[in-house]
Amino acid sequence: MPDRRTGDAPTAVVAKRVDRGRADLTEITELARAAGYEVTASLTQTREQDPAYHFGEGKADELARLVAREDADVLIVDNEVGPYQTFNIGSKLPEGVEVVDRFTLILDIFGQRAQTRKAQLQVELAELRYELPRAEVKASLAKRDERPGFMGLGEYDESRERDIKAQISRIKDELDAIAETEEKRRERRRESGFDLVALAGYTNAGKSTLLRRLADDLDVDENAEKHPDLDSTAESENQLFTTLGTTTRRANTGKRDVLLTDTVGFISDLPHWLVESFKSTLQSVYHADLVLLVVDASEPVEEMREKLVTSHDTLYERNEAPIVTVFNKVDRLDEEELRRKREALSALAPNPVCVSGLTGDRVDDLRERVEAELPDWKRERLLLPLSDDAMSLVSWVHDNGHVEREEYDATQVDLEFEAPPSVVEQARSRAADLDSQAPPESVESP
Ligand SMILES: Nc1nc2c(ncn2[C@@H]2O[C@H](COP(=O)(O)OP(=O)(O)OP(=O)(O)O)[C@@H](O)[C@H]2O)c(=O)[nH]1
Numbered sequence: 466m467p468d469r470r471t472g473d474a475p476t477a478v479v480a481k482r483v484d485r486g487r488a489d490l491t492e493i494t495e496l497a498r499a500a501g502y503e504v505t506a507s508l509t510q511t512r513e514q515d516p517a518y519h520f521g522e523g524k525a526d527e528l529a530r531l532v533a534r535e536d537a538d539v540l541i542v543d544n545e546v547g548p549y550q551t552f553n554i555g556s557k558l559p560e561g562v563e564v565v566d567r568f569t570l571i572l573d574i575f576g577q578r579a580q581t582r583k584a585q586l587q588v589e590l591a592e593l594r595y596e597l598p599r600a601e602v603k604a605s606l607a608k609r610d611e612r613p614g615f616m617g618l619g620e621y622d623e624s625r626e627r628d629i630k631a632q633i634s635r636i637k638d639e640l641d642a643i644a645e646t647e648e649k650r651r652e653r654r655r656e657s658g659f660d661l662v663a664l665a666g667y668t669n670a671g672k673s674t675l676l677r678r679l680a681d682d683l684d685v686d687e688n689a690e691k692h693p694d695l696d697s698t699a700e701s702e703n704q705l706f707t708t709l710g711t712t713t714r715r716a717n718t719g720k721r722d723v724l725l726t727d728t729v730g731f732i733s734d735l736p737h738w739l740v741e742s743f744k745s746t747l748q749s750v751y752h753a754d755l756v757l758l759v760v761d762a763s764e765p766v767e768e769m770r771e772k773l774v775t776s777h778d779t780l781y782e783r784n785e786a787p788i789v790t791v792f793n794k795v796d797r798l799d800e801e802e803l804r805r806k807r808e809a810l811s812a813l814a815p816n817p818v819c820v821s822g823l824t825g826d827r828v829d830d831l832r833e834r835v836e837a838e839l840p841d842w843k844r845e846r847l848l849l850p851l852s853d854d855a856m857s858l859v860s861w862v863h864d865n866g867h868v869e870r871e872e873y874d875a876t877q878v879d880l881e882f883e884a885p886p887s888v889v890e891q892a893r894s895r896a897a898d899l900d901s902q903a904p905p906e907s908v909e910s911p
C-alpha cells in the first residue's frame with residue numbers, strides 16, 4: 466500500500482447500502498479523507514441486506530469491476546459488514562485490495578492520531594474487540610475448508626481467541642487505573658475551586674475552536690506549574706476527528722474559575738464496543754459540572770437533528786451534568802434562518818446559546834450562560850485577625866473564590882466572598898484554626 470505520509474495518497478472506492486431512500490456518501494467520504502485516502506469513485510445501492518454479500522451479488526460484481534478499473538487500494542463500505550460478508554466481497558476483488566468498513570476506517574483514523582498512552586490503549590482495545598468475532602469466523606472457515614492458511618492469515622491457532630481475551634482484560638485494567646488517576650485529579654481540581662466544564666458534540670462541530678476562544682492563554686502559562694497536565698494546544702481543522710485526546714484549559718467566565726475540557730467528537734452508527742472502548746475519554750464529559758453540547762448550526766436542520774440525537778444517545782444514561790446546547794458557526798447564517806432552526810429543534814435543544822467560535826461573535830453570551838448554569842456558589846463572610854496565616858488564607862480565598870469585599874482595620878480583616886461549597890467549608894475550618902490563636906468571629910451573611 467502506498468505510504469500516506471509521503472503525499473502519495475492511497476486511493477479508495479466508497480460504497481454504501483441503505484434499506485430505503487438515497488444513500489448519502491458525504492460523511493464516509495470525509496472520514497476517508499481524514500484517514501488519508503483519496504476517494505476516486507463511489508457506488509450506492511438501495512435494497513435489503515444480502516446475507517452473503519451485504520450488497521446484492523450483482524452489485525458486488527459491479528463494485529469489483531469498479532475497484533479494478535480505478536486500480537483502487539481499498540474498498541470502503543459505509544455499513545456494518547459482517548465477517549463472512551467481508552470475506553465474500555473480498556474474494557471478488559482484485560488481489561490485495563482490502564475491504565474497509567466504517568468502524569475499521571474510524572479506528573484507522575484514531576490509530577493515526579493516538580498520541581497518549583491512553584489513546585493508544587483505547588485504539589488497541591477497540592481493535593481487539595473488532596477482531597474477536599472475526600477470529601471466531603476465521604476459525605470456523607479454516608475448519609470448514611480445511612485450509613488453515615487461507616487469506617494469508619497463516620496457520621490458524623486455536624489459542625488466538627484466548628490471547629485476544631487476555632489482552633482485552635489486561636488493557637481494560639490499565640485503562641481503569643488511568644481513569645482512577647484522572648478521577649482523583651478531577652476531585653482535586655474541584656476542591657481547589659474549579660468548575661469543570663466539558664465541550665461535547667459531533668465531530669467537526671467546532672469544539673476546539675470554542676475552547677481556544679474561551680480559554681485564557683495567559684492563565685494557563687501562569688498555572689503551568691500548578692497544573693502541569695494542562696495542554697496548551699487544541700487544534701482545529703476542517704476534518705473529522707481532529708481532536709482525539711482530551712485537552713483541558715483554564716477559562717475565565719467572569720467570577721468563576723472554570724476548567725474547560727475539549728473531547729473527542731461523537732459520530733453516528735458506532736457499535737457499542739467502539740463507544741465502550743473510548744469510554745474513559747468521555748469520563749471528563751460524564752463527570753463534568755456542566756456540558757456544553759456544541760452543534761454546527763450552519764448545516765441543514767435535518768442533519769443538525771440527527772447529530773443532536775446521536776449526541777444525546779452518547780450522553781444518555783452516563784451523563785450527570787446539566788447540558789447547555791450551543792449553536793455554533795452562526796456567522797454562516799442569517800437571523801431568519803437561525804430563528805427557523807431554533808424553532809424546529811426546540812424540543813431537542815431548548816434555549817440554545819448561539820455563537821461563532823471563529824469570529825468570537827456572542828461568545829460573551831456563552832460565558833454568561835456558563836456562569837448562570839453552573840451549580841450555585843455559597844456566600845460567606847469571615848472576620849480574621851491580622852496575622853501572616855490569616856493573610857495567606859485571604860490570598861487562598863482570592864485564588865479559589867470570588868472576593869466581594871475586603872476591609873482592613875487596626876485589628877482585623879473583614880472578608881466577604883462567594884465560592885463553591887467545598888471552598889467555603891475549607892475557608893471556615895482554616896479560619897477556625899486561626900481562631901485558636903486569636904478568638905475568631907464568623908458572621909453569617911444575610
Ligand atoms: N464559519 C465558522 N467555522 C467554524 C466555526 N467554529 C469552527 N469552525 C470551523 O469548523 C471546523 C472544525 O472546527 P474544530 O474546532 O476543529 O471542530 P471540533 O468539534 O473540535 O472537531 P473534531 O475535533 O474533529 O471533533 C474548522 O475548520 C473550524 O475553523 C465558526 O464559528 N464559524
Ligand SMILES: [Mg+2]
Pocket residue numbers: 672673674700701707708727
Ligand atoms: Mg477538536
